[in-house]
Amino acid sequence: MNLAQKVSSSAVALLATLAALLIMTNPSAQPAPNGRAYAEQLHAPRSLIVPVFGVSPAQLDDNWGDARSQGRAHAGIDIMAPQGVAVLAAVDGRIVKFFDSARGGTTIYQFDEAERFVYYYAHLSGRARGLGEGQDVRRGDVIGYVGASGNATTPHLHFEIQRLGPERHWWVAESRNPYPLLQSGRAPE
DSSP, X not given: OOXXXXXXXXXXXXXXXXXXXHHHHOTTSOOOOOHHHHHXXXXXXXXXXXXXXXXXXXXXXXXXXXXXXXXXXXXXXXXXXXXXXXXXXXXXXXXXXXXXXXTXXXXXXEEETTSSEEEEEEEEEEEOTXXXXXXXXXXXXXXXXXXXXXXXXXXXXXXXXXXXXTTOOTTSEEEEOHHHHHHHTOOOO
């Protein structure tokens, strides 16, 4: 990464942090990061974007497969960000399920356009105003906000990509490591 990229990455992170602070100190403020414009500006040739506003692929850690409680392996990656930062749709698709659970907290399940993959966003502090199940979304649309709901102890987005079976059940799918896909900017095929 050259100096210009580091400065640009730091500036974007600072702006995302300032936006998060504004949201936290003024809950009625309309969280206005234009995720789609951000996606188009920074990731134009990509079909898959990092789903947290202001976070670049270079800032990600590959923690897929790490040990978790009760003998589980981590089936996604954790994307660290301040509470309230916008969570973006990683690909074009459709919101299929809102779900709240003890582990994942406030979550969103999104199918891609071909309904071959499900994208799982967890530990949200909330979902975007006006977003509903069955709604079509475009890559970069704001769908929620980073939080620490469920069993999370620090604000972050838990993000998974899973291949759907022929039944297309959002709750039964085969996990894939999202890290190399986010690094390449290419949605799974």
